[in-house]
Amino acid sequence: MPELFTISAPPTPALAAAAAATLAPRLLAQAAASDVEGGFPTQEFDWLREAGLLAAPLPTKLNGSGLNEPAHTQELLSALRHIGRGNLAVGRVYEGHANALQLITRFGRPEQLERWAADAVAGHLFGVWNTEAHDGVKLAPLPSGRFRLSGSKTFGSGAGHLTRPLLTAALPDGGWQMLVLPADTQIPEYDARFWRPLGMRASASFRVDFTGLEIGSEELLGEPGDYYHQPGFSGGAIRFAAVQLGGAEAVFDETRRFLRALHRTDDPYQRQRLGQLSILVASGQHWLHAAAELAARPGPDAETLVAHANLVRSAIEDICLRVLPLAERCVGARGLLRPEPFERLHRDLTHYLRQPAPDAALADAGRYALDHPRPAYRLWHD
Structure with missing residues (x-):
């Protein structure tokens, strides 16, 4: 059991996302030391506790930041993305923590919610x-x-x-x-x-x-049966997609650092690849922004939210799968050698992209498009 921290003043949603961004370089610097089979990033989660991020997904009335509320989906996805670009293993566990607290907030009886919220504020780690x-x-x-x-x-x-x-x-x-x-x-x-x-x-x-x-x-x-209620069950895929995109951003940043260190920034082919990588990463960021906008808007039904979440997870998986070989070409065999960070980033992202039922998710988005007669410009946004 880790040492527990009492957070007296939870950050606002914007400050929680900013705290995650501030932590990302520290997480990245520590990631190689934590990359041990069977190990766990204990120190990293102590940093998250101290920053108030374990309590942040809770409602504000329970000493949280309200990150799990639909109106603050943008800040939640931003926090997950920043933690993911620091360390995908930390991002994976933190995403599960946020998921568990969302389910507790939705389905818990008042006395349960109060008890488990107090546990999160005290520093207990949840997950699914x-x-x-x-x-x-x-x-x-x-x-x-x-x-x-x-x-x-x-x-x-x-x-x-x-x-x-x-x-x-x-x-x-x-x-x-x-x-x-x-x-x-x-x-x-x-x-x-x-x-x-x-x-x-x-x-x-x-x-x-x-x-x-x-x-x-x-x-x-x-x-x-409550666990499988929609849109929460499938719609939550946008959370792990945000962590995955953070991993792609880390690959992008490491590729650029590697080329600068080798003085290869004037090579026209490297510039072309960095242009392609820039398009991919920016596309993923736009997908997350669209997901957050849809979640925060009143009116979308569960079917629309689920279908769009399936689009988001499918698009970001494809983006990440295209980022990896482009980055490999940039860094070459030398960049794939330990202790270069690229080697670990590549392994972690490749493994984390293997989320369950990717074909079914994409097929469901296609079914939604076939079942609804609205034109493309209004299919996802009334």
Whole structure:
């Protein structure tokens, strides 16, 4: 359990995003030291705590900054992008923290929200563990009124460091129930052998076995099936897309630094590649801006928000996949050698881009376009 910090004055949404931008160079400088298989960026999250960023996604009435509110989506995506360009592993875990607090804010009973918000303000780290292992997680009611867990999750990012993971579990009737596990007292079994990744080593995304743990009804969040409510379930993809774009920006910055160090900035082919990279990165920034504008605007229905979020995640994945080979051509074989930062940035971004169901996301955006008769200029914006 990390040392906890009490934040007396949460930053405004704009200041929270600015704090993330300020932290990005420190995160980048520390990233190589944290890039250890099975490790975790503990010091980096201490910096986020001190900056008030762990509480920032909470509503202002609960000592947060309101980053998760639709009106402040622009600041949330900016904060995620800046943290991502500092260290994608930190960005991955922080995005899960923001996601968990959004679900708690939406579905928690008042007393639960107050308790878990106080935990976030005190420095507890939240996250969402949803990917089922072969045995899956099940929740069985006991005669005492408590519930017993069994089974496992995989890709439990922040395993051993998240003290308030949010997970889904199957009920005996087949429903899916959210719960927030007090993992500092109900400690699951972590299997680090699962995590032998190409990149994102420091995200500690282990297999987690919950068998034998017991919780009370006060740890159950919402009603069965609430986790999959739209637009929150699919629409949240814009958050991880923001982190990914931050990784692409880091690749861009490192490529430019590398060429300057070699005095290759006058090469016409390098200039052409940097022009192409500039178009790609700026395009991703425009996509995030459009996503934030749509989220903040009153009126879009869940179907529109989900379809547009699927466009955003698909576009930014494509942008990142095009950034990487262009940057490789710029830096050549020399830039791919350790300890050059490019080598780690390339691994981390390549791995993080492998989000689930990319083809289905793009197909859903296409279905929306086919089902709606509005012309292109009004398809996403009435």
